[in-house]
Amino acid sequence: MRFTTETSFDGVTERLFTLGEVPGVLWTPGDAVGGRPLVLIGHGGGQHKKAPDVVALARRLVGELGYAVASVDVPSHGDRPTEEKYARIAAENQARVEAGEELGPLIAGFQALVARQTVPEWRGVLDALQGVDHVGAGPVGYWGVSLGCGLGVPFVAAETRVRAAVLGLGGALAAAEDAARITVPVEFLLQWDDERVPRAQGLALFEALASREKTLHANPGRHGEVPEFELDSTLRFFARHLR
Amino acid sequence: MRFTTETSFDGVTERLFTLGEVPGVLWTPGDAVGGRPLVLIGHGGGQHKKAPDVVALARRLVGELGYAVASVDVPSHGDRPTEEKYARIAAENQARVEAGEELGPLIAGFQALVARQTVPEWRGVLDALQGVDHVGAGPVGYWGVSLGCGLGVPFVAAETRVRAAVLGLGGALAAAEDAARITVPVEFLLQWDDERVPRAQGLALFEALASREKTLHANPGRHGEVPEFELDSTLRFFARHLR
Numbered sequence: 001m002r003f004t005t006e007t008s009f010d011g012v013t014e015r016l017f018t019l020g021e022v023p024g025v026l027w028t029p030g031d032a033v034g035g036r037p038l039v040l041i042g043h044g045g046g047q048h049k050k051a052p053d054v055v056a057l058a059r060r061l062v063g064e065l066g067y068a069v070a071s072v073d074v075p076s077h078g079d080r081p082t083e084e085k086y087a088r089i090a091a092e093n094q095a096r097v098e099a100g101e102e103l104g105p106l107i108a109g110f111q112a113l114v115a116r117q118t119v120p121e122w123r124g125v126l127d128a129l130q131g132v133d134h135v136g137a138g139p140v141g142y143w144g145v146s147l148g149c150g151l152g153v154p155f156v157a158a159e160t161r162v163r164a165a166v167l168g169l170g171g172a173l174a175a176a177e178d179a180a181r182i183t184v185p186v187e188f189l190l191q192w193d194d195e196r197v198p199r200a201q202g203l204a205l206f207e208a209l210a211s212r213e214k215t216l217h218a219n220p221g222r223h224g225e226v227p228e229f230e231l232d233s234t235l236r237f238f239a240r241h242l243r
Numbered sequence: 244m245r246f247t248t249e250t251s252f253d254g255v256t257e258r259l260f261t262l263g264e265v266p267g268v269l270w271t272p273g274d275a276v277g278g279r280p281l282v283l284i285g286h287g288g289g290q291h292k293k294a295p296d297v298v299a300l301a302r303r304l305v306g307e308l309g310y311a312v313a314s315v316d317v318p319s320h321g322d323r324p325t326e327e328k329y330a331r332i333a334a335e336n337q338a339r340v341e342a343g344e345e346l347g348p349l350i351a352g353f354q355a356l357v358a359r360q361t362v363p364e365w366r367g368v369l370d371a372l373q374g375v376d377h378v379g380a381g382p383v384g385y386w387g388v389s390l391g392c393g394l395g396v397p398f399v400a401a402e403t404r405v406r407a408a409v410l411g412l413g414g415a416l417a418a419a420e421d422a423a424r425i426t427v428p429v430e431f432l433l434q435w436d437d438e439r440v441p442r443a444q445g446l447a448l449f450e451a452l453a454s455r456e457k458t459l460h461a462n463p464g465r466h467g468e469v470p471e472f473e474l475d476s477t478l479r480f481f482a483r484h485l486r
Binding site for chain 2 (some may be wrong): 192203206207212213214215216217218219220227229232233236240
C-alpha cells in the first residue's frame with residue numbers, strides 16, 4: 001500500500017493510496033492515534049471513490065464518530081482505466097436491451113462478474129488498511145448502495161471481518177444467493193419509486209438476507225433521492241454495531 | 244377535564260383524568276412550566292392507556308424530550324365498561340371466522356366502526372389538554388400501532404393539529420381511504436413476519452399514505468416483536484418534526 005498525497009481539512013485527514021492497480025482514499029481524524037472502527041464505502045455505478053455522497057458520509061463518520069473510512073475505485077471507474085472486457089460486455093448488454101431483453105438480469109450478471117474481481121481487491125485493501133497505525137484491526141463496517149450494493153453483498157458475504165453493513169438500492173436478481181450468506185446486522189435502503197430497481201426485487205433482496213437483525217428503510221422517491229435523514233440513521237447504525 | 248390522582252416518579256409527573264366517559268392519563272416533566280409538544284398515544288387491542296409499551300414510550304418522550312404525553316382507554320378497554328354493541332359484533336365476527344370468513348376484512352370493518360366513536364373522543368381530549376397550563380397549544384404528534392394504527396389513521400386524517408405520526412402493524416383494509424388523506428410526515432413500522440397483518444396489506448397501507456415524507460421501517464419478527472431500537476428512532480422522528 002503506497003500513500004501518495006495527504007491533505008487535511010476541518011479536522012479530517014485525507015490520504016490517497018494505491019494498492020497494486022487499485023487507487024483508493026483513506027480518511028481519518030486529524031488527531032488520530034491508535035486503532036478505531038473502519039468503514040469501507042462502495043461507490044455507485046458511474047461514480048468514483050471521491051463522489052460527493054461518498055465524501056459526505058466519510059466526513060461525518062470521521063468527524064462525528066472518530067472512525068477511519070476508506071473507498072476505492074471500482075474497475076473502469078474513477079482513476080482506473082477502462083477495462084476492455086467490461087466495456088465489451090456493457091456494449092453487448094446495451095444491444096440486447098435494445099433488442100428487447102430485460103435489463104435487470106443483464107445488470108445482475110454483469111455485477112456478479114465484476115464482483116469476482118472486486119471482492120479479492122477489497123479484501124486486499126482491508127488487509128493493508130488494518131496494518132496502518134491509526135486504523136488497526138478494529139471492527140469493520142461496509143456501506144454501499146446501487147452498484148455499491150451489487151458488489152457489496154458478495155463482499156460482505158465473503159468477508160467475516162465486516163460486522164455490520166448498510167446496503168440498498170439493489171435487487172435480488174443480482175445478489176440473492178450471496179445475501180443468504182450474510183448474517184451480520186444490515187440496514188437496507190429502498191426507494192419506493194425506484195425507476196431502476198423494481199420494488200419487488202428490492203424487497204426480495206431484503207428478504208433474502210439471513211441476518212437476524214436487519215431493518216428495511218423505505219422512502220418515497222426515485223433511485224437517487226434517498227432522504228438526508230437516512231445519513232443520520234446510518235451513523236447511528238454503525239455507532240450501535242461497531243463498538 | 245377532571246384530574247384525579249397525581250403521582251411523580253423519576254422526574255415524570257403522571258396525572259389520571261376523565262373527560263366525560265373517557266379515562267386518560269397525562270405525563271409531563273416534573274418541573275414543567277409553559278407549553279410544549281404533546282404526543283398522543285393510541286394503545287393496542289386488549290391493552291389500555293397504561294400498558295407497558297405505552298408507559299415506556301411516554302417516559303422517554305417526557306424524560307428525554309421534555310414533551311407532554313397522553314393516552315386514553317379505547318371503548319371496552321382499560322377502565323371503561325364493556326360496550327354491548329361492540330361485544331355483540333366481536334362475537335358475530337368470531338362466529339363468521341369459524342364459519343370460514345376471512346379475519347382481515349372483519350377486523351377492518353370493526354375498527355372503522357370504533358373509530359367513529361374514538362375520533363371525536365380523542366379530538367375532545369386534545370381540545371381539553373391544550374387548555375392545560377404546562378401542555379398548551381404546541382405541536383402535536385400521534386403514536387399508535389396495531390389497534391392504535393387502525394384507530395389512529397382516521398384520527399390523524401381528521402385532525403389537522405397532528406403534525407407527525409408513527410403508525411404501523413396495520414393493514415390497508417382497515418384504513419386505506421383515510422390514509423390517502425394523511426399528508427403529515429409518518430414513520431411506519433412493519434413486522435416482516437407479522438402473523439396478524441399480511442405483509443402485502445402492511446405495505447399497501449404505507450403506499451396509501453399521501454404524505455410526501457413517509458418512511459417505512461420493516462424488521463424481522465412477529466406482530467409483537469418490534470425491536471427496541473425503533474423506540475430510539477421514534478424519539479428522533481418526533482424531535483425532528485415537533486419543533
